[in-house]
Amino acid sequence: MPRINDVGGQDGFGPVLEELDEPPFHADWEAHVLAMNRSLIGRGIYNLDEFRDAVERTMTHESSYYENWFRAIRTLLEERGVV
Amino acid sequence: MSDDHDDSPIAARVRELEAVLEEKGLLDARELDRVLEAFTAKASPANGFRVVARAWTDEDFKARLLENANEALPELGLSMGGGLQVQRLHVVENTEDVHNVIVCTLCSCYPLSLLGPSPTWYKSPAYRSRVVSHPREVLEQFGLTLPESTEIRVWDANAESRYMVLPRRPEGTEHLGEEELAARVTRNGLIGTAAV
Numbered sequence: 001m002p003r004i005n006d007v008g009g010q011d012g013f014g015p016v017l018e019e020l021d022e023p024p025f026h027a028d029w030e031a032h033v034l035a036m037n038r039s040l041i042g043r044g045i046y047n048l049d050e051f052r053d054a055v056e057r058t059m060t061h062e063s064s065y066y067e068n069w070f071r072a073i074r075t076l077l078e079e080r081g082v083v
Numbered sequence: 084m085s086d087d088h089d090d091s092p093i094a095a096r097v098r099e100l101e102a103v104l105e106e107k108g109l110l111d112a113r114e115l116d117r118v119l120e121a122f123t124a125k126a127s128p129a130n131g132f133r134v135v136a137r138a139w140t141d142e143d144f145k146a147r148l149l150e151n152a153n154e155a156l157p158e159l160g161l162s163m164g165g166g167l168q169v170q171r172l173h174v175v176e177n178t179e180d181v182h183n184v185i186v187c188t189l190c191s192c193y194p195l196s197l198l199g200p201s202p203t204w205y206k207s208p209a210y211r212s213r214v215v216s217h218p219r220e221v222l223e224q225f226g227l228t229l230p231e232s233t234e235i236r237v238w239d240a241n242a243e244s245r246y247m248v249l250p251r252r253p254e255g256t257e258h259l260g261e262e263e264l265a266a267r268v269t270r271n272g273l274i275g276t277a278a279v
Contacts, residue, residue, distance in 0.1 A: 005189055005190055006188065007188060007208045007212040008186075008189075008211065008212060008215045008239065009188075009215055010212040012212075013208040013213065014209050015224055016204050016210045016214075016224050016225070017204060017207070017209070018202070018204050018224075018225065019202070019203060019204070022202050024123065024199070024200035025200075027089055027091070027094065028089055028094070029093055031119055032097050032098075032101065032115065034119070034122065035115040035116075035119040035122070036097075036101065038118045038122070038167065039110060039111075039114055039115060040104075040110070041167055042118075042167075048167050048168060048242075049242070052190065052242065055190065056189075056190070061208055065191070065203065067093060070096070070100075073100075074100065077100075077104075082109065083100065083103050
């Protein structure tokens with residue numbers, strides 16, 4: 001069964017909205033999430049494929065991109081008993 | 084980054100997790116700063132602009148770029164190995180008859196080192212779902228209307244492969260040098276949602 005992230009060709013997501021002069025991050029916490037993830041992968045706490053898998057199985061379309069990342073990181077850390 | 088006073092609930096939860104990880108010795112605030120600095124220093128659309136300008140002015144380089152981009156990039160001091168893993172890059176050339184556009188239908192795969200951080204719309208389900216089934220309609224939402232006779236090719240990136248569009252060189256730029264040409268290129272031109 002395709003996962004929730006596999007949206008290619010689906011209908012119903014509305015028009016593409018482009019934000020002009022968009023900054024790389026909309027808030028500091030987004031940058032923190034990106035850096036935290038790179039650091040944890042760099043330390044071998046989990047690997048990139050495990051992270052992708054975690055995003056795909058925990059994400060929702062209602063959450064923002066980095067909210068979904070944060071949920072995936074938390075999930076992996078909880079599953080490994082780190083937190 | 085250590086100077087963060089955002090009081091939204093998600094910012095607080097991120098700080099909380101950082102504190103727990105720091106306490107366990109699994110995270111270091113200075114290390115996070117370094118990771119982020121390295122990320123922003125390496126990931127810039129200016130890199131992609133330089134690649135395009137070189138390809139527009141040097142036919143041999145263009146041929147090497149289209150044949151094997153990973154081998155051609157080091158000629159400009161660039162590589163696809165700056166991130167967490169090395170990715171294969173395919174550069175796809177726009178011509179009079181063919182227009183290319185890139186997407187990652189599954190997530191957000193994107194040649195960060197050449198295009199910089201990806202815009203939110205690139206990562207949105209709206210773009211990822213629609214550009215593969217109705218590319219012409221999506222390009223029109225970006226203000227790009229192509230002739231009916233133009234073939235549109237959509238390239239779906241994945242964990243191992245990334246794509247970048249080589250836009251058509253604008254007419255009337257024969258007299259411009261590489262640097263001036265690079266200044267004409269746009270991020271959306273490298274994605275394929277704009278012409279240059």
